[in-house]
Amino acid sequence: MLSPRSLAIIGMSAREGTAGHMVLRNFLANEFAGPIHLVGRTAGEIEGLPIVTDIAALPEGIDTAVLALPANGVAEALSACAAKKVGAAVVFASGFAELGEEARAEQARIGEQVRESGPAVVGPNCIGYSNYIDGFTVGFTNVAKIPRVAPDRRDAVAIVAQSGGLAGHLRLGLIARGVPVSYNISTGNEMDLCIADFVDHLLDDAATQVVLVYAETIRQPQAFLAAARRARQMGKPILMLQPGRSAQAQAATQSHTGAMAGDYAVMRAYVEREGVVLVETMDELLDTCELLARYPKPSAGGLGVVTFSGAYCAIAHDFCEDIGVALPPLSDATAEALKPQMPPNIEPHNPLDLGTQPIWQPELLGVGVKALLNDPAMGGVAISIAAGAPAKSMAWLEQVVEAGRGRDKPLALTFLGDTSPLAEPILQTARDNGIVLMRSSDRMLRAMGHMIARADTERLSDTSDEPFLDLPDLPDGALPEWRGKAYLAAAGISTPKGGLVQSVDEAIKLADRIGYPVVLKAQAGALAHKTEAGGVILNLRDAQAVRAAWETVLANVQRAQPGLVLDGVLVEAMVGKGVELVIGAKRDPEWGPVLLIGLGGVFVELFHDVCLLPADASKAEIVEAFGGLKAAKLLQGFRNAPPADLDAAAEIAHRIGQLMLQQPAISEIDVNPLMVHPRGQGATALDALIVTA
Known part of the structure; x- marks a missing residue:
C-alpha cells in the first residue's frame, strides 16, 4: 500500500476536478513508474490512459486500488477487488460509522468481509497518505510533487x-x-x-x-x-x-x-x-x-534551567511544581565548579541565574549550560533568555550549539519576546544545528517535562508471583460482602475478625468471642447499598447493644427493600483507626485489567483522588503511585498522625492485581475502605465487593 508497484483508480469521471482526477494527477506529478489502471462508468481515455467500465476487466494482483466512490458503492467495489486479488484499497468515502448505529453496523459488515477475503483497507472517511521516502502520495485535496x-x-x-x-x-x-x-x-x-x-x-x-x-x-x-x-x-x-x-x-x-x-x-x-x-x-x-x-534516548533526572533573570527563576519554580516537573538542586561538585565563574554576588542554584553578565561575556552562558548538562541530577536543560540585538542573540545561540554538541540529554532554548521577529540567520543557525528553539517558556517547560518523564518507563513488573491456591468457588454476579471477604482472606488479604450469623443469639456469642466493640452488617447480594438502607450499625459495645441493633438492622432493611431475604448478618470486630483508602480493580474488555488506588471511604466520590495502574503493577510502582495522590501527606503522617503502613497497602493492591490476572472470571473488585493502620501494623479490608461474569 505505501510503496505500490501497480495502481488502480476506481470511480474515474470524465469531469475535471473530481477526486479520481486529483488522485491521478498526483500519481503523474510524482512520476509513478508502474502501470495505472482506470475504472469508470463510461469508457474513454484520460491522460493517455484507457478507462474500463468493470473491475473484472482489470488484471489480477494490482497492489493498490483507490476507491473514488460514494459510500453506497464501496462494498460492491471491494468485493470485486477481492475477486481480482487486489492487495490493498483506499476508501475516501464518508457516510459510515460517523453517522450512527446503522451506518456503523454496515461498516463493520464490510470490514468483516475484507478481513476474510481482502483487500486490506485504509479508511473509509480518510484523505489518503503520503510516503516521503519514495515520493508517492494518494490524495484528492490538492496536487503537488511531494518532497523526499x-x-x-x-x-x-x-x-x-x-x-x-x-x-x-x-x-x-x-x-x-x-x-x-x-x-x-x-x-x-x-x-x-x-x-x-x-x-x-x-x-x-x-x-x-x-x-x-x-x-x-x-x-x-x-x-x-x-x-x-x-x-x-x-x-x-x-x-x-x-x-x-x-x-x-x-x-x-x-x-x-x-x-x-x-x-x-x-x-x-x-x-x-x-x-x-x-x-x-x-x-x-x-x-x-x-x-x-x-533527542530520542530517555534521560533520567530532573530539569535544569538556565536564565538571565531572577524573576524567571521564581516563575519556573511555580510552573514546574504545577506540572509535576522536578528542579533538583545542583550537586555539590557542580556548585563548587561554578562558583568562581559566576558573576559577583550570585550563588549558583537551579534554576541558574547568570544575571546580566552574559551581555558582555556570552561564553558564560556556555559555561552554565555545560555545567548543568554534566550534572548527573539533570535529565535535560531548558534555557530561557530574552532575545537581544541580533549579534547578541547569535552569540548566545552559538554558545548553546557548542554546549549541546554530541549530547544525548535534551536541550531547548527559548528566546523570549513573544512574536517579536528573530533575524533569519539566527533561525537558520538553529535549524542547521538541530537546536530546539521556542518563543514560549511555558511550552518549552511542558515539552521538557514530557522528555524527563520518559526515563520512568523502564521499570519492570514483578514476574515471580506464585499462583493463589485453594480459593473458594465464585458464583456469578455480585457477591455479598461476607463472600467477597472470605475470598480475599483466602488470597492473603487481612479482613476483620468475625463471621456470618443467622440469629441474634449467634451474633452475641460471636461478639463475645471476638471482643467488643463490634459492627453488624446486613448481607444479601441484592443489597447494594447497605449503609444507605440502614443495614450497618457500628461501635456496639456489649451484648445488649447487639440485641437492640439486630432488630434495628432487620427493620431498616425491610423498610428499604421490602421482602428482601438476607443471607444473614455479618458480625465483625471494630478495627483500629488509620487512613481510609480505596483499592479496586476492573477488567476492561479491550485493554485488560487495571488497578485503582486512592483516597477511600466517603471521600472517593467527593475528591476523586485516584490513580489507575495496570493490574501487573509491581509493589514499588504502587507505592510510588500512592506518593502521587493529592492525599499523599495523609499517608506520610499529617498533623502529628503516624505515617501509614504503605507497604501493607501496596501488598494488598498487588494481590488484588494478581487476582485479576489469575482469575479471569472476576470482572471487578472493590475494597472500600481499606483501613491502613500506622506503619508496621498492616491494613484491613473493611468492606469488599467482588463481581464475576
Whole structure:
C-alpha cells in the first residue's frame, strides 16, 4: 500500500476536478513508474490512459486500488477487488460509522468481509497518505510533487492520524521546525487496517525515528501495546494525543470518526507503561515531537534551567511544581565548579541565574549550560533568555550549539519576546544545528517535562508471583460482602475478625468471642447499598447493644427493600483507626485489567483522588503511585498522625492485581475502605465487593 508497484483508480469521471482526477494527477506529478489502471462508468481515455467500465476487466494482483466512490458503492467495489486479488484499497468515502448505529453496523459488515477475503483497507472517511521516502502520495485535496526525505536522514517523524486535517497541520508544523516527515497517513474510520498496523510497520523504516499518533480511539489495544513495547525496545519513541478525557470530547470523537470512546484513564495507564508519551494539547504534541526527533534516548533526572533573570527563576519554580516537573538542586561538585565563574554576588542554584553578565561575556552562558548538562541530577536543560540585538542573540545561540554538541540529554532554548521577529540567520543557525528553539517558556517547560518523564518507563513488573491456591468457588454476579471477604482472606488479604450469623443469639456469642466493640452488617447480594438502607450499625459495645441493633438492622432493611431475604448478618470486630483508602480493580474488555488506588471511604466520590495502574503493577510502582495522590501527606503522617503502613497497602493492591490476572472470571473488585493502620501494623479490608461474569 505505501510503496505500490501497480495502481488502480476506481470511480474515474470524465469531469475535471473530481477526486479520481486529483488522485491521478498526483500519481503523474510524482512520476509513478508502474502501470495505472482506470475504472469508470463510461469508457474513454484520460491522460493517455484507457478507462474500463468493470473491475473484472482489470488484471489480477494490482497492489493498490483507490476507491473514488460514494459510500453506497464501496462494498460492491471491494468485493470485486477481492475477486481480482487486489492487495490493498483506499476508501475516501464518508457516510459510515460517523453517522450512527446503522451506518456503523454496515461498516463493520464490510470490514468483516475484507478481513476474510481482502483487500486490506485504509479508511473509509480518510484523505489518503503520503510516503516521503519514495515520493508517492494518494490524495484528492490538492496536487503537488511531494518532497523526499534525504537518504541519510535518521531523524524523521512518521505521522499516523485518524484525522487527515490534523495530520496535515502536524506535518506543516514539523517541516517549519526543520524536522523531516517520512510518512503522513490518514486512517479515518479504520474498518480494517488500524493505527496499530501502521505503527508496527513504520518502526522498521530506517529514516523514521519518532511515530506521532493522533487517535480518537485505539481499536486494537493489544496490538498497539505490542507495537509500543517493540518501539521502546528499539529506542523509537511513540508520541500520542487522544482526546476523550471529558464526556463532551467522547461525544465529539464519536460523531467524527465513529469512534466508540473507551475509558481514557485505562488507556493512559497502559500506554504510558509501555513508554508511549501521551500529551494533552496540540502545542505539546508538536513541541515534544521536535524534542524527541532530536533527542530520542530517555534521560533520567530532573530539569535544569538556565536564565538571565531572577524573576524567571521564581516563575519556573511555580510552573514546574504545577506540572509535576522536578528542579533538583545542583550537586555539590557542580556548585563548587561554578562558583568562581559566576558573576559577583550570585550563588549558583537551579534554576541558574547568570544575571546580566552574559551581555558582555556570552561564553558564560556556555559555561552554565555545560555545567548543568554534566550534572548527573539533570535529565535535560531548558534555557530561557530574552532575545537581544541580533549579534547578541547569535552569540548566545552559538554558545548553546557548542554546549549541546554530541549530547544525548535534551536541550531547548527559548528566546523570549513573544512574536517579536528573530533575524533569519539566527533561525537558520538553529535549524542547521538541530537546536530546539521556542518563543514560549511555558511550552518549552511542558515539552521538557514530557522528555524527563520518559526515563520512568523502564521499570519492570514483578514476574515471580506464585499462583493463589485453594480459593473458594465464585458464583456469578455480585457477591455479598461476607463472600467477597472470605475470598480475599483466602488470597492473603487481612479482613476483620468475625463471621456470618443467622440469629441474634449467634451474633452475641460471636461478639463475645471476638471482643467488643463490634459492627453488624446486613448481607444479601441484592443489597447494594447497605449503609444507605440502614443495614450497618457500628461501635456496639456489649451484648445488649447487639440485641437492640439486630432488630434495628432487620427493620431498616425491610423498610428499604421490602421482602428482601438476607443471607444473614455479618458480625465483625471494630478495627483500629488509620487512613481510609480505596483499592479496586476492573477488567476492561479491550485493554485488560487495571488497578485503582486512592483516597477511600466517603471521600472517593467527593475528591476523586485516584490513580489507575495496570493490574501487573509491581509493589514499588504502587507505592510510588500512592506518593502521587493529592492525599499523599495523609499517608506520610499529617498533623502529628503516624505515617501509614504503605507497604501493607501496596501488598494488598498487588494481590488484588494478581487476582485479576489469575482469575479471569472476576470482572471487578472493590475494597472500600481499606483501613491502613500506622506503619508496621498492616491494613484491613473493611468492606469488599467482588463481581464475576
